[in-house]
Amino acid sequence: MIKIHPTFSPDRFTYHVLLIQSCKSVGLSLSPVHQVLNLMTSNGFPPNKVSTDIAVRTLCSSGCEEQAIELVKELSSKDSPPDMYTYNFIVRHLCKNRPLSTMNSFIKEMREGFDIKPDLVTYTIMIDNVCNSKNLREATRLLGVLSEEGYKPDCYVYNTIMKGYCMLSQGGEVLRVYKKMQEEGVKPDLVTYNTLIYGLSKSGRVKDAKKFLNVMMEQGHVPDAVTYTSLMNGMCREGDPLGAVALLEKMEAQGCAPNSCTYNTLLHGLCKARLLDKGMKLYDVMKQNGTKLETGSYGTFLRALCRNGRVAEAYEVFDYAIESKSLSDVAAYTTLESTLKWLNKAREQGLVI
Amino acid sequence: MLPQRMKKVMTDNPKTLANLIDLVNLPSTLREFMGQSQTSRLGCFKRVWSYIKENNLQDPNNKNLVNCDEKLKSILLGKTRVELTELPTLIKLHFPKQPR
Numbered sequence: 001m002i003k004i005h006p007t008f009s010p011d012r013f014t015y016h017v018l019l020i021q022s023c024k025s026v027g028l029s030l031s032p033v034h035q036v037l038n039l040m041t042s043n044g045f046p047p048n049k050v051s052t053d054i055a056v057r058t059l060c061s062s063g064c065e066e067q068a069i070e071l072v073k074e075l076s077s078k079d080s081p082p083d084m085y086t087y088n089f090i091v092r093h094l095c096k097n098r099p100l101s102t103m104n105s106f107i108k109e110m111r112e113g114f115d116i117k118p119d120l121v122t123y124t125i126m127i128d129n130v131c132n133s134k135n136l137r138e139a140t141r142l143l144g145v146l147s148e149e150g151y152k153p154d155c156y157v158y159n160t161i162m163k164g165y166c167m168l169s170q171g172g173e174v175l176r177v178y179k180k181m182q183e184e185g186v187k188p189d190l191v192t193y194n195t196l197i198y199g200l201s202k203s204g205r206v207k208d209a210k211k212f213l214n215v216m217m218e219q220g221h222v223p224d225a226v227t228y229t230s231l232m233n234g235m236c237r238e239g240d241p242l243g244a245v246a247l248l249e250k251m252e253a254q255g256c257a258p259n260s261c262t263y264n265t266l267l268h269g270l271c272k273a274r275l276l277d278k279g280m281k282l283y284d285v286m287k288q289n290g291t292k293l294e295t296g297s298y299g300t301f302l303r304a305l306c307r308n309g310r311v312a313e314a315y316e317v318f319d320y321a322i323e324s325k326s327l328s329d330v331a332a333y334t335t336l337e338s339t340l341k342w343l344n345k346a347r348e349q350g351l352v353i
Numbered sequence: 354m355l356p357q358r359m360k361k362v363m364t365d366n367p368k369t370l371a372n373l374i375d376l377v378n379l380p381s382t383l384r385e386f387m388g389q390s391q392t393s394r395l396g397c398f399k400r401v402w403s404y405i406k407e408n409n410l411q412d413p414n415n416k417n418l419v420n421c422d423e424k425l426k427s428i429l430l431g432k433t434r435v436e437l438t439e440l441p442t443l444i445k446l447h448f449p450k451q452p453r
Contacts, residue, residue, distance in 0.1 A: 309417065310417075311417045311436070312411060312437055329395055329399070330370065330374060330395065333398065334369075336441070337441045340439075340440075340441055340442075341441075344438055
């Protein structure tokens with residue numbers, strides 16, 4: 001089938017390239033992969049863990065998760081079980097792209113058939129997945145299971161759970177997790193503090209959030225753009241965008257560069273609080289830096305401009321949004337059109353001059 | 354205030370979207386202005402707006418007003434002055450709803 005040149009004999013890497021290609025061409029059956037694997041064995045390179053990993057990754061990223069599972073089971077029964085990296089990769093992929101039951105049955109089969117148990121990383125992935133779908137009850141249950149299995153939850157697990165509570169805007173719960181973490185003696189990292197500040201800001205507890213900004217600095221963590229933006233978001237929500245702008249200056253003084261999210265948050269906050277002139281100044285800075293607009297702040301900004309009778313400037317913003325590729329033409333135009341429609345209606349009712 | 358939800362619906366609704374970006378055979382008046390025989394409503398709006406800017410047709414005292422030149426007048430109902438707020442509505446008149 002393949003002619004082997006005497007001086008250039010294929011080694012493992014050569015076969016791996018072949019393996020990747022065969023995985024990409026997998027349809028419903030695994031026969032092309034089998035062909036390559038057989039070829040490898042017969043030429044003195046029996047597939048090892050690396051081969052398994054390569055095959056699984058390629059299969060998963062081309063959307064053939066079922067085939068990947070099938071292959072893993074086959075290889076496991078041939079004394080070449082996947083290592084934890086491969087295993088966790090599959091779990092993560094299944095979480096993302098398949099119903100939860102598929103993942104659960106995979107874990108069960110691996111545990112029963114080949115004695116491969118989920119480790120701490122696997123549990124983190126699973127908790128992350130349920131947190132993303134806002135199912136905190138399941139996350140708490142998994143946390144219990146994890147402890148039963150003899151693992152001690154680490155920083156990442158806690159961060160993930162905190163993120164889950166953030167999604168539900170439950171600042172109190174986020175704080176509770178943080179306290180529990182300290183009781184357990186787990187050292188919080190930058191992400192922990194960012195999540196904490198984000199969660200507290202989101203649920204309207206800006207005072208507490210500010211307190212933790214100081215705490216984190218005492219602990220030797222340098223607050224980054226995410227920290228400051230979360231805090232600004234909270235301040236804007238509370239109706240204190242001027243304080244948020246002051247924080248922007250402080251942030252820049254400390255050598256932390258704001259990102260597009262920071263600017264958008266501020267613009268949104270300023271426009272909401274009807275401080276259009278300040279918003280306009282900020283927009284000029286954004287324009288100079290080429291910062292992209294986000295859908296939310298774009299809409300708020302347009303409305304604020306139109307409300308103040310500055311329609312021409314709203315049109316310029318529309319141009320900038322398209323020019324800077326912040327939004328698609330359609331999205332930018334629909335927002336503009338509906339804002340103008342709203343303006344005309346308000347004028348008819350005599351609400352706006 | 355326009356609720357956020359409504360805006361989302363507008364871009365999500367395939368019919369509204371099709372209305373906006375489908376190519377349409379233009380009437381002769383518009384054809385002359387655009388220099389094309391087919392365009393979408395979105396494309397037409399962008400063309401008109403850039404035409405206004407290129408030819409400095411905005412009123413210097415009130416930027417929200419457009420002083421139409423002859424060419425623009427021909428497509429905007431013959432009005433000499435047009436407010437920017439009504440521009441999308443005026444352009445929409447050239448794109449009647451098509452029965453599907």
